[in-house]
Amino acid sequence: MQKDQLLTRRRALIAGAAVLGAVGAAGTARVLTADPAGSPVRAPVAGGPQARQALKPSAYRLEPMTGFAPPRRTPGKPAVRREPIMRVSGRGRTMVLTFDDGPDPRYTPSILRTLRKHDVRAMFFVCGEMAVDNKDLLAEMADDGHVVGNHTWTHPLLTELRRSEIRSEIARTSDVIEDAYGERPVWFRAPYGAWNRATFQIGADLGMEPMAWTVDSLDWTTPGTATIVDRVEEGAAPGVVVLSHDAGGDRSQTVRALRDYLPELLDSGYHLTVPHRQDS
Numbered sequence: 708m709q710k711d712q713l714l715t716r717r718r719a720l721i722a723g724a725a726v727l728g729a730v731g732a733a734g735t736a737r738v739l740t741a742d743p744a745g746s747p748v749r750a751p752v753a754g755g756p757q758a759r760q761a762l763k764p765s766a767y768r769l770e771p772m773t774g775f776a777p778p779r780r781t782p783g784k785p786a787v788r789r790e791p792i793m794r795v796s797g798r799g800r801t802m803v804l805t806f807d808d809g810p811d812p813r814y815t816p817s818i819l820r821t822l823r824k825h826d827v828r829a830m831f832f833v834c835g836e837m838a839v840d841n842k843d844l845l846a847e848m849a850d851d852g853h854v855v856g857n858h859t860w861t862h863p864l865l866t867e868l869r870r871s872e873i874r875s876e877i878a879r880t881s882d883v884i885e886d887a888y889g890e891r892p893v894w895f896r897a898p899y900g901a902w903n904r905a906t907f908q909i910g911a912d913l914g915m916e917p918m919a920w921t922v923d924s925l926d927w928t929t930p931g932t933a934t935i936v937d938r939v940e941e942g943a944a945p946g947v948v949v950l951s952h953d954a955g956g957d958r959s960q961t962v963r964a965l966r967d968y969l970p971e972l973l974d975s976g977y978h979l980t981v982p983h984r985q986d987s
């Protein structure tokens with residue numbers, strides 16, 4: 708896809724994403740948690756089938772332990788949502804950093820180095836066509852404890868595709884992630900934040916929860932490193948999910964901004980972490 712075409716489509720979708728954001732912020736069932744200690748914690752939930760599901764005892768507690776192997780948790784198919792998850796719930800000042808569209812060997816390694824320097828885990832919503840040529844970077848993400856999510860194969864506007872095409876875009880990407888990262892993804896993010904019923908259904912059928920974001924750094928508009936830093940720091944709040952990009956254009960501002968805002972967020976007492984899905 709041409710870069711300017713990408714930008715135009717993204718601009719056209721900002722309004723739609725903002726509406727989705729408002730709906731999400733109004734408060735719905737949230738079954739995920741983000742616990743800095745790394746163990747799943749029951750999140751407060753309200754209403755809906757997901758809430759009832761989340762209140763059931765965790766399946767892994769009921770599984771018999773065999774030998775000395777750790778208990779195995781096989782994520783089931785999540786319920787089909789009507790809107791994506793926009794925030795995380797967790798103890799204290801928890802935030803999640805997400806990087807989309809990569810991996811890109813020009814920028815992703817720098818981002819990984821900065822995260823490693825500060826011992827911080829993040830989420831990478833990768834595109835299959837990028838991942839297939841950069842499997843080493845997905846392996847590095849796995850080694851460092853980052854979470855890799857599915858961002859489709861070619862970054863299309865899914866709302867313009869047939870169901871079979873949507874499924875192909877998503878399933879192929881899960882396959883390459885499993886190959887390179889070692890696990891199938893349990894999180895999915897629609898390109899441009901353009902969700903519809905088919906994407907929610909297919910994502911859930913492939914074992915993934917839909918995740919959007921709370922704060923858009925708008926780094927893809929290359930507004931300058933300082934502006935990206937300002938947007939992230941001004942948007943910082945407990946439960947916030949930040950959207951940035953490690954591919955899709957010149958992302959050197961994104962790389963530099965992370966080096967600035969990450970230590971400052973940590974100094975302000977934020978836990979930058981990754982979510983744990985609550986499997987029923």
Ligand SMILES: [Zn+2]
Pocket residue numbers: 807808858862898899
């Ligand atoms: Zn994207």
